[in-house]
Amino acid sequence: MVRKTKNEMPKTTAQQLGSLIKSARDIMRKDKGLNGDLDRLPMLTWIMFLKFLDDMERIRETEEELAGRKYKPAIEPPYRWRDWAAKEDGITGDELIAFINNDEAVRPDGTKGAGLFAYLRSLHGANGGDRRDVIATVFRGTINRMVNGYLLRDVINKVNSIHFTASEEIHTLSHLYESMLKEMRDTAGDSGEFYTPRPVIRFMVEVTDPKLGEVVLDPACGTGGFLVESFEHLRKQCKKASDFEVLQKGSITGGDAKPLPYLLCQMNLLLHGLEYPQIDPGNSLRFPLREIGDKERVDIILTNPPFGGEEERGILSNFPEDKQTAETALLFLQLIMRKLRRGTGGKRGGRCGIVVPNGTLFGDGVCARIKKELLEEFNLHTIVRLPNGVFAPYTGIPTNLLFFERDGPTKEIWYYEVPLPEGRKQYTKTQPMPFEEFGPVIAWWKDRKENGHAWKVSAAKVVESGYNLDIKNPNGKQDLEHLPPEQLTESILKKEQRIAEIMAEIKQVLADGIK
Known part of the structure; x- marks a missing residue:
């Protein structure tokens, strides 16, 4: 008899889930209303989203009944997954499409009423901030692009075979789901979207080290990479029920104005165990900086804001006249500086880890004025210079990680230049940077000493240079790509x-x- 190891997944969990998702996607490829992976991915996502919600509702309903309490579901009949999707021979064809898409339709129970998406978009919580508000916001930005109701029924039947009530299946599906996100990232890279590699995210979260009770924000969260990693980091610190309650209520927040990343982020966080993701579906830059007060400030910001791009004039007017710019990364940097909590009464100030393009380091004009404020009001303690190709294939622009805190002015800045492995000229899509390459940086982080890859510079020297932060490694060879x-x-x-x-x-x- 062969004994299974603890970490070995049964075939019915890992392999079956993988084949189910693959076959569902193959079915969708036959639908003429879908044109590519970016269409198919949100299609699968909203279907899995509703199946997941219904499985979670079943668990909570049972728990409340055992406790002798009446349970109020987030989604009422006949709009629950079990009402219209769970039966293999349930509504299909044009009838199914009409029920999902139309504002008014014949429902699965034979009565007339709001269509599925119309109903879901109308949900609202009793006091705001609960799961119904999450559902409504998700479906306000979701469209069913599948036009063949018979193929859609086949997809629904495949997804219905996934049982989110099993913890092993949720764990496995979260990994499969992240592989789907990777496909979306690879496709989106051609349209100017830059997604942060997981090793970079993991490094930034580890050295920033969020603590239970602190609020983590990513104002440009995309599919939620920084938020998921922060959630996992905080979950390891939970020892009792009250700790988990603190984690679930307001520890993780984010924002993304694009419907697809917003939906994917919600699903990603739900799959990892965050019950009520607090993700803002609006542009994080839409609020005037002067109106952001202490109540809106947070402990930690971890983010990779968009490089380049242009915002409408109305957005630029939210920033000081002498610091208005078309460079989106600089607008987000100003927002972050405003959103970090002040250090008062011996309490540590807010801290940030942010990915910036190399131009931010040596930029003058508006960029220099922003850096002047950064050095005068924040402690920019570390700049990690990433090697070439970390963001391949999305961009070849050299990138840096800035770490700063709101606890007084900058006195000195430590630099760490992460080297490429010997014999490598750059990282690529097929040979990306592994997390292990950050090992020496992590070891150096707590006990800082100058070495061949690390050096420090006084803030006074940066001021004298006109706030040029693009300071070369005095121990390394000159790299023309960073000039x-x-x-x-x-x-x-x-x-x-x-x-x-x-x-x-x-x-x-x-x-x-x-x-």
């Missing part, structure tokens, strides 16, 4: 001048030889 444009141009001109001088010398030697 500001003016220095790069000067370097090229000097080299060309030297080449011309050498060519002139060679020409003279040849001329002398001929004589």
Whole structure:
């Protein structure tokens, strides 16, 4: 008899779930209303979302009945998954499409009423902030793009075979779901969306070290990578029931204005165990900075805001006149600075880890004025310079991780340049940066000493340079890819001048030889 190891998944859990999701996606590929993976992914997501909710409702309903309490479901009959989706021979074809899409339709119980999506969008919690509000917000940004009701019934039947009531299946599905997110990221990279590699996220969360009771925010959360990793980090600190209650109520917050990432983030967090994700579906930059007070401030911000892009004039007017810019990353940096909690009464100030493009380090004008405020009012204690290709294939722009706290002005800045492995010129999509490459940085973080990859610079030196944070490793070789444009141009001109001088010398030697 072969004994299974503790971590070995039964075939009926891991392999069956994988094949179920694959076959469901294969079915959707036959539907003429779907054009690509970005259409199929939200399709699967909202279906799994409703199945997951119904399974969770069943568990809570049983718990409340055992406790002698009446349970009020988030979704009422006949709109629960069990009412319209669970039966293999249930409504199908045009009838199914009409029930899902139309504002008014014949419901599975034969009565007339609001269609499924219309009903879900109308939900609202008694006091706000509960699961019904999450459901309503999710479906306000969701459209059913599948037009063939018979193929849709096949997909629903496949998903119905997944039982979210089993903890092992939820764990397995969360990994399968993240692989789906990766496919979406790979496709979205061509349209200018940059998603943060998991090793970078894990490193930033580990060194920022959120503590239970602190509030973590990602104002540009995308599919929720930083929030999921922060949630897992905080969950490890929970020892008793009250700890889990603290974790569930307001510890994890985020925002993303795009419907698809918003939906994916909600599902991702739900699958990892966050019962009521607090994700804002609006543009995080829409509020005037001056109106953000202490109540809106948080303990920790971890984020990778969009690089480049342009915001409408109405958004720019939310920022000080001398700091208005079309560079989205700089707008988010100002928002973050405003949103971090002040350190008062011996309490630690808010802290941030943010991904920024290299241009933020050496930028002048508006960028320099923002960095001036950053150094004067925050402690920019660490800049980690990432190696080439970490964000491949989305962008080849050199990137940096800035870590700062709201606990007084900057006195000195530590730099750490993460090297490429020997023999590598850059990371690629097929050979990405593994988390293990951050091991030396993590070891150095708590006991900082200068070495071949780490050095420190006084804030006074940065001020003298016009707030240029693009300071090279004094112990390393010059990397032209990280030079500001003016220095790069000067370097090229000097080299060309030297080449011309050498060519002139060679020409003279040849001329002398001929004589």
